[in-house]
Amino acid sequence: MTTLARVKQAAAVLDGVARRTPLLSSPFLDEIAGRRVFVKAECLQHTGSFKLRGAWFAISQLPEEERARGVIAFSSGNHAQGVAYAARAAGIPSVIIMPEDAPKLKIANTRALGAEVVLYDRATEDRDAIGAELSAARGLSLVKPFDNPDVVAGQGTVGLEIAQDAAALGIESADVLVCCGGGGLTGGVSLGVSETALRVRPVEPAGFDDVARSLRSGKIERNAALTGSICDAVITPQAGDIPFPIMAQRCGPGMCVSDEDALRAVGLAFQRLKIVVEPGGAVALAAALFQGDQLQGDTVICVATGGNVDAAMFTRALGTLEG
């Protein structure tokens, strides 16, 4: 199992590479929430999300010969850009397998970051077969988005930074709300803060609360639906085998927010924090702002991440603002 020591090792590797993102706040958000709200603005990370941390650390830990042959990943989103950015910095090739109906901008961005993008037809082609064939032919190492101990350790550096910043602010205990898909970030953050009295809680979109249910039942549960929320970045069929036991050991109860509240949180992050967050990366902020009755204490910390939102969706979020 990934350990705090491994998270600290990741922090040493990421020092000077990953950006140390700020912990933001606004008296206006405090007023809405009825308590102090601190927002770890991980959308300001290189490539717009924390995914860079895990990808970079995982690539750095590959044996040198394997690393030199390159890496491969399946993703149409933030993980794709994180892997492409880290691979280019490491001077190795990367192949990203994306559905051909992925947003053109995401495909273009991933290519612009130096990756070879291989497109497949969701209806007629098997992406795993394509990946397996390419990996075998070129000796590429697969970088999974969350079910990889080094990825969890890399994401855990977000938690280490939160622990340090909370200590500097004199915050001894608080709920730390984390946007949760497969659990790589949530599990990692729970390790990263494990020397403090901070308690990590996963936040998911309503209808995709597999992790909340899994934490209650003690075993990995699946979501019934695979699509149907604007929070696409955190819709994952089920938690990963590697992060789940970490979450089961360390996390508090999960929380759920509606798409509407996620969108309102995107709007308020624009208006009060001056940051750009995608809906899936705003669910933790939404829970902090609109579900205070489920929180304890006078302070809440949440992670906001994933700035890769298109202009049309962002315009919808702006429409939720008054005045």
Place this chain on the structure above:
Amino acid sequence: MTTLARVKQAAAVLDGVARRTPLLSSPFLDEIAGRRVFVKAECLQHTGSFKLRGAWFAISQLPEEERARGVIAFSSGNHAQGVAYAARAAGIPSVIIMPEDAPKLKIANTRALGAEVVLYDRATEDRDAIGAELSAARGLSLVKPFDNPDVVAGQGTVGLEIAQDAAALGIESADVLVCCGGGGLTGGVSLGVSETALRVRPVEPAGFDDVARSLRSGKIERNAALTGSICDAVITPQAGDIPFPIMAQRCGPGMCVSDEDALRAVGLAFQRLKIVVEPGGAVALAAALFQGDQLQGDTVICVATGGNVDAAMFTRALGTLEG
């Protein structure tokens, strides 16, 4: 004249008070600019702009008895919020005089930050007379937005941080582009970097290039128009008597950008940096991206500030993005 020593004194006062804003970058912006672009994201400052720095330091330097009676400022924008925030933190009253046709949200924000807002009718009332009467009656100290040596010193801390971060990145020389209205920020930043080989250059909206002309002629020139640009935060009739000689001594030639390019820069800051900047606070980024032929060297640094943009204007900026 304000000195570097005074800027360093301001930095000591602002330590732990003003946020140390990050220096952001994106390979996509580098590609547009044809050189490395670093963006000092001062829109992430408390209240959304650098104005907090100068207001806080100026208030801290008032003799205790004067400070206790409170402060007064004229502003419908970022300076209003900076003064209100700093005064509340200092535990003193603040009065902000605003035109009654100022955006309701700005009035509401300034009140929510604890200020007493006094509205006046631009057509029939004289704001200076109202201010003088209130100041005399209550013994309030006027905090000017830029023509005040302590305000210039406070804004100069932005330059100190740029100098430190540039050194950490190994940047020895570069143009530092600064959004320029009355010259408080530009003059301050030029002092803040004065121990380095960085060269500060003011950037203004086209048609409001009084500082660029003043630097050429060696004396303070005025703008012909007082309205007519979306970059309202940096439209000032003329530079201040206090910052101008500092700029004349230390700054390189001014630059000008169109409203259209300022809006494109707002859109690109959204898409590539995940930050919210108002058009007036994006003119330096616009110059960095679109006027590379006027720059020297392989690196440019610019200040992006003023995140107090309304949803409608931001939606316009999003419309400039492709794809």
